[in-house]
Amino acid sequence: MKKNLVIFFLTTFLVSSSLADARQNDLLNLVEVLNDNGTITTMQYEELKDGLSANTPVQKDPEITDVQVSTKGGIEIATCDGQYAFELGGRLMVDAAFYDQDRNDHGNGTELSRVRIDIEGVLHGDWGYELGIDFADGGADIKDAYVSYDAFWPAKIQIGQFKEPFSLEALTNSKYITFMERALPHEFAPGRSIGVGARSHGDVWSAAAGLFGEAFDDDVKDEGDEGWGMTGRATFSPLHSETRVMHFGAAASFREPNDEKKVRFNQRPESHITDIKYLDTGKIDHTDRVMKYGLEAAGVFGPLSLQGEYISTNVSRDGGSEDCSFDGYYVYVSWFATGETRPYKEKKGGFGRIKPKSKNGALELAARYSMMDLNDGSITGGKEENSTFGVNWYINPHTRLMANYILVNNDKHADADGDLAGNDDPKIFQARFQIDF
Amino acid sequence: MKKNLVIFFLTTFLVSSSLADARQNDLLNLVEVLNDNGTITTMQYEELKDGLSANTPVQKDPEITDVQVSTKGGIEIATCDGQYAFELGGRLMVDAAFYDQDRNDHGNGTELSRVRIDIEGVLHGDWGYELGIDFADGGADIKDAYVSYDAFWPAKIQIGQFKEPFSLEALTNSKYITFMERALPHEFAPGRSIGVGARSHGDVWSAAAGLFGEAFDDDVKDEGDEGWGMTGRATFSPLHSETRVMHFGAAASFREPNDEKKVRFNQRPESHITDIKYLDTGKIDHTDRVMKYGLEAAGVFGPLSLQGEYISTNVSRDGGSEDCSFDGYYVYVSWFATGETRPYKEKKGGFGRIKPKSKNGALELAARYSMMDLNDGSITGGKEENSTFGVNWYINPHTRLMANYILVNNDKHADADGDLAGNDDPKIFQARFQIDF
Amino acid sequence: MKKNLVIFFLTTFLVSSSLADARQNDLLNLVEVLNDNGTITTMQYEELKDGLSANTPVQKDPEITDVQVSTKGGIEIATCDGQYAFELGGRLMVDAAFYDQDRNDHGNGTELSRVRIDIEGVLHGDWGYELGIDFADGGADIKDAYVSYDAFWPAKIQIGQFKEPFSLEALTNSKYITFMERALPHEFAPGRSIGVGARSHGDVWSAAAGLFGEAFDDDVKDEGDEGWGMTGRATFSPLHSETRVMHFGAAASFREPNDEKKVRFNQRPESHITDIKYLDTGKIDHTDRVMKYGLEAAGVFGPLSLQGEYISTNVSRDGGSEDCSFDGYYVYVSWFATGETRPYKEKKGGFGRIKPKSKNGALELAARYSMMDLNDGSITGGKEENSTFGVNWYINPHTRLMANYILVNNDKHADADGDLAGNDDPKIFQARFQIDF
Secondary structure, three states: OOOOOEOOOOHHHHHHHHHHHHHHHHHHHHHHHHHHOOOOOHHHHHHHHHHHHHOOOOOOOOOOOOEEEEOOOOEEEEEOOOOOEEEEEEEEEEEEEEEEOOOOOOOOEEEEEEEEEEEEEEEOOOEEEEEEEEOOOOOOEEEEEEEEEOOOOOOEEEEEEEEOOOOHHHHOOOOOOOOOOOOHHHHHOOOEEEEEEEEEEOOOEEEEEEEEOOOOOOOOOOOOOOOEEEEEEEEEEEEEOOOEEEEEEEEEEEEEOOOOOOEOOEEOOOOOOOOOOOEEOOOEOOEEEEEEEEEEEEEEEOOEEEEEEEEEEEEEEOOOOOOEEEEEEEEEEEEEOOOOOOOEEOOOOEEOOOOOOOOOOEEEEEEEEEEEEEEEOOEEEEEEEEEEEEEEEEEEOOEEEEEEEEEEEEOOOOOOOOOOOOOOOOEEEEEEEEEEO | OOOOOEOOOOHHHHHHHHHHHHHHHHHHHHHHHHHHHOOOOHHHHHHHHHHHHOOOOOOOOOOOOOEEEEOOOOEEEEEOOOOOEEEEEEEEEEEEEEEEOOOOOOOOEEEEEEEEEEEEEEEOOOEEEEEEEEOOOOOOEEEEEEEEEOOOOOOEEEEEEEEOOOOHHHHOOOOOOOOOOOOHHHHHOOOEEEEEEEEEEOOOEEEEEEEEOOOOOOOOOOOOOOOEEEEEEEEEEEEEOOOEEEEEEEEEEEEEOOOOOOEOOEEOOOOOOOOOOOEEOOOEOOEEEEEEEEEEEEEEEOOEEEEEEEEEEEEEEOOOOOOEEEEEEEEEEEEEOOOOOOOEEOOOOEEOOOOOOOOOOEEEEEEEEEEEEEEEOOEEEEEEEEEEEEEEEEEEOOEEEEEEEEEEEEOOOOOOOOOOOOOOOOEEEEEEEEEEO | OOOOOEOOOOHHHHHHHHHHHHHHHHHHHHHHHHHHHOOOOHHHHHHHHHHHHOOOOOOOOOOOOOEEEEOOOOEEEEEOOOOOEEEEEEEEEEEEEEEEOOOOOOOOEEEEEEEEEEEEEEEOOOEEEEEEEEOOOOOOEEEEEEEEEOOOOOOEEEEEEEEOOOOHHHHOOOOOOOOOOOOHHHHHOOOEEEEEEEEEEOOOEEEEEEEEOOOOOOOOOOOOOOOEEEEEEEEEEEEEOOOEEEEEEEEEEEEEOOOOOOEOOEEOOOOOOOOOOOEEOOOEOOEEEEEEEEEEEEEEEOOEEEEEEEEEEEEEEOOOOOOEEEEEEEEEEEEEOOOOOOOEEOOOOEEOOOOOOOOOOEEEEEEEEEEEEEEEOOEEEEEEEEEEEEEEEEEEOOEEEEEEEEEEEEOOOOOOOOOOOOOOOOEEEEEEEEEEO
């Protein structure tokens, strides 16, 4: 016996109640006509009319609230009064990479790069939460895990683990990024930490700031305090119509590391199946504090869009060690051969989901140049310049096939902190199939 | 295209069918009046009346069962016949702690203390399951994972991993405990193990007992058998009205350790962000069996409540090693400034969710004294006495802000099994923000 | 305040709209009668009639789609147009094992052998996904994680991690296997890998093939490429009625290992609580490629069924090392004392869920003989022959109690690659309680 249910939509109610009202009027008309004609007596008329008006609709129990249930591959439920909601979705990304090696060995192979479950909800109207867990490594990596409060107008408060507000590309959901991996300077972005933040926005601006400890998995041993930081970002979009966007942003982040006083910057060559990180400063000791600055700009002109960021990182050291400073940037251009436009989300100052115009999906061509320089003074973490060419086929709004070809250009210091040969210039072909629900 | 659905409540049915019935009567009345008046002929009257009675409602397909769907931030679905149900919820707790250090270093910091997904359901009426997984450590820690059977009257049977029935505070859900961490003697409570149990209850009593192996992650190497144990608990509540509760309980637990024959007791200072466990017996070898006894009492008098427990643990050793015995207790008082009452669940012999009376939430003040003594004969695990002061703000039934201030008083043996300085008396301030759905 | 909803079935719509239509006709009849009688004037008649016909039913918004929601212990939602669906279920298996030891020590104990959450869904009609994660080890082990595409007629395409199509027993869901553990030669089956596959089927046949990398957790270090393989299977079922099935199948699998060029075959004695793997070749180096061949047959004759498989594995080695070849097989018979029949799924060439005929459930008796031989030339991995007797009580379609008694017969080489005494012949009793939802 199948326990099942076919639910029907509000037309049920509309049809039945509007018809009922209509019928009520029909009858009343008829009864009045009969009375006018003298066909029925006044007493009969009154009786009939009273009978009609007694049939008032049954009142709905105010304790019981209507809900909406829907699916776009996941599940969503919300009460119609907006007080409670729940949504479960996820994403699955399957990657393969082939390395045209130069001086060091990479391993061709396959990978599940993201196997993510995302839950979010609303409670008591003003409270929300978001919880994302990634299983791709065979463990369970907590991504977003925060509570938000909306009624402290005009700001939205967040408590828990979430992305520090820094870098347009870092803040763009991995489901929507234009290339398979974010650009080299993404290593400088602070990522997710546990903390408290606030965000607000107007018509042409957004701002977010927060006070943060470390991420859930960065706990230092007992002996020392955790590091902490403050990060803020502001964006300005003087123009954002459906097909035209101009976006500018700036961000700054201060961080004091934990009592070990060490920081390390290292980065893969925009390819995740290899574990090689050419760029690697090693652990920089005597680190007193780290300041980061980011500048971002983006423009959308119908199917064409441009985006770029520059990030500078300054490490202040004590104990006689010299300060050091690193930076990186990227610029890219994307063009939809099928005419779609990258959708701008002015509230967050970022980009969202592509919805193909055609049944055959959307086709996007893109090219990116990125640079990251980890050489400064006695720190020789290496310098890398990558040129990437990408094709994305958005088969439908939830399914995407991506292919990237990357030309890597390393300097002699880009030797994985001494473990590899420098001046290695491999070429990488990688592809991804992704679905989200 | 948004695949969506607005579901309307049974008023739809009631409105339409009651109006329909009403309308049917209206028409019948009218038709009879017309017939009485001689306006219509008897034949016409009969025809009209037949036409009306022919409109019988469509019968519902008995194979198809109605379901209830709802959300309070998570999702719940149940068939109206009670045979099947499913519920998905979770909890998120974000902590921060600051240590006013004395002789040893702790690390201030933040933590996601619980990131939990809970699933439960009902199958074929009498069968149920519960499954809880905690991701807070970056792994996936199985909490409850059991099947239950209700129809073996008067007891409920449980198979799988669940909490051994021991200690009022241990059995109280972490969502509902009064202080951020359970009291020191919680270390003695057996916690969750894989086994078979039964529980039953009357109006003024509850009882539970079980036979257990070890928890899913306590597997010993191949060479040796797992440990096993038996645990039972009985509670008595001669009085439990909405605002008055008297609760008494007693529990006992026997355990034979695995073939390594070792047990260890150690405990943090009621604060989880530090990893320091002052109290630590080290591994006690030649352990033949462990017996634990617990006594518990609680009283609720409107907004005021008292709760206390005493637990004694006796380690029987062979091979000429002397037996040893440890114990601990706690007492606490809680008062709701806003007038709420801690809700007693007589079936389980424990406490449940606080629901604020006011829009501004509920405010609870609480104080606890706890003691744990791991010194006996040649075992010098240390003795600790903590005084804790707590404030809880229940913003709404699902959101709570907690703050605890703990005065720690260690003796000279409370030195983390020799790793730290003894007689350390730090003060701890910690806060938690929690949401459950 | 309980946010809740009772959803009523389409009778709501049918009742109200059919009654409404009926009422419309009733009124029209009445009005016409009144006109015929001359009780009302022609003008009045026309007015009334116009009023009636103006009440056309409200059109349903074509953007809004009806959904079905149901539960059988988990949750299912689907749009009525079949374009979108989501399902969340799971399984929980609780095991205990007792070892009647012979020459080596095993550890009696308990285990959660499977704690699995399974999600699957449909997007945009033709696209589907499946995602299964097992938490039983305290980690998060990704099982199925793939996307499928159905509209590339006549084949179904799969991308991601899924079972390579090889071996009837390997492809049978763990919820439905006849014994607690699959037979010894299951070690030869390739299991789940990341890759691309296609499957198709006719009325009496099914076929599946794929190109695979390695599983998500088998990544080799950077220096070397991943292994890769190709696997295909075809099945033939000239007869499959509800109570009679004849099934034949053959499969082949090629694999080139990763750059370490090593393979290892080892296997537990059809019992999972022990970690002892008597059979163990150790790492076989200089492995150039591995070819596997499988033959399978099954027959169902009402409550009686027979099943057997033979798998041969051939390791080609270079560098002067000699090739080696191993094999294994099993045969089993199962009989339902309560008259049920094992259900055949011709599309997949495999077996599915047992649904008890009686309220008291179904009782199955089964016996299996299995053999695996890992001795060849200089490789002495051992040979094992097991006889297993099993009883399964299917309490309801989602709950099963299993008990297995295994007589193990090892040869002198079955010594866990030298770690244990050979010629060990223990007896094993193990039981499982399982629920799925």
